[in-house]
Amino acid sequence: DAKTTQPTSMDCAEGRAANLPCNHSTISGNEYVYWYRQIHSQGPQYIIHGLKNNETNEMASLIITEDRKSSTLILPHATLRDTAVYYCIVRGRGGSNYKLTFGKGTLLTVNP
Amino acid sequence: DAGVIQSPRHEVTEMGQEVTLRCKPISGHNSLFWYRQTMMRGLELLIYFNNNVPIDDSGMPEDRFSAKMPNASFSTLKIQPSEPRDSAVYFCASSLRGTVETQYFGPGTRLLVL
Numbered sequence: 766d767a768k769t770t771q772p773t774s775m776d777c778a779e780g781r782a783a784n785l786p787c788n789h790s791t792i793s794g795n796e797y798v799y800w801y802r803q804i805h806s807q808g809p810q811y812i813i814h815g816l817k818n819n820e821t822n823e824m825a826s827l828i829i830t831e832d833r834k835s836s837t838l839i840l841p842h843a844t845l846r847d848t849a850v851y852y853c854i855v856r857g858r859g860g861s862n863y864k865l866t867f868g869k870g871t872l873l874t875v876n877p
Numbered sequence: 878d879a880g881v882i883q884s885p886r887h888e889v890t891e892m893g894q895e896v897t898l899r900c901k902p903i904s905g906h907n908s909l910f911w912y913r914q915t916m917m918r919g920l921e922l923l924i925y926f927n928n929n930v931p932i933d934d935s936g937m938p939e940d941r942f943s944a945k946m947p948n949a950s951f952s953t954l955k956i957q958p959s960e961p962r963d964s965a966v967y968f969c970a971s972s973l974r975g976t977v978e979t980q981y982f983g984p985g986t987r988l989l990v991l
Contacts, residue, residue, distance in 0.1 A: 799979075807984060807985070808881075808968050808970075808982030808983050808985050809920070809968070809970075809982045810982070811979045811980070811981060814979070861933075863908065863910075863925050863932070863933070864922050864925070865920075865922070865980060867919055867920035868919070869919065
């Protein structure tokens with residue numbers, strides 16, 4: 766799986782958009798970008814994933830650059846409950862691609 | 878729908894004792910994963926089951942750890958004998974198809990071995 770690079774921490778004001786970047790310059794053509802988050806003392810929670818097109822769901826939007834070497838997770842209106850560690854994971858699909866490799870992630874702190 | 882269910886949520890035991898962690902995956906999911914999270918090593922995959930069959934147990938630390946999945950709705954992770962370095966949070970996750978679909982995690986079991 767391609768390695769990802771994320772900032773260690775970020776702050777965001779409540780009600781504002783939180784933009785979390787992720788670099789994955791060695792991503793290969795069949796690898797997807799997944800985002801999970803882990804709120805304190807809880808299990809990781811799936812947020813969104815994408816291959817090349819931008820994706821949006823009820824939780825967030827995922828913007829993937831055209832060269833696919835980086836992506837941004839956008840929480841449009843951050844709340845205090847969005848304070849968590851956010852993990853960007855690159856994973857292929859099919860074959861032996863069952864493993865999610867979690868790095869250190871980005872600690873997002875939403876401030877009142 | 879109920880998510881992944883794990884029990885117990887907290888376990889405190891003494892070194893040398895047997896510990897059994899339990900997991901009920903989401904109904905209809907055929908893939909099950911056990912992960913361990915520590916401050917030092919982060920989240921690590923211990924073992925992966927597909928259709929109740931262990932596919933990859935390369936992450937299991939040593940022979941003291943064993944995992945079973947007797948049916949599609951139940952799995953156990955056993956540590957015997959337990960050691961203080963086994964103290965961690967153990968997560969179970971399930972997915973519809975392990976290599977393709979999203980993994981959904983349970984709330985975890987926080988284990989402390991004294």
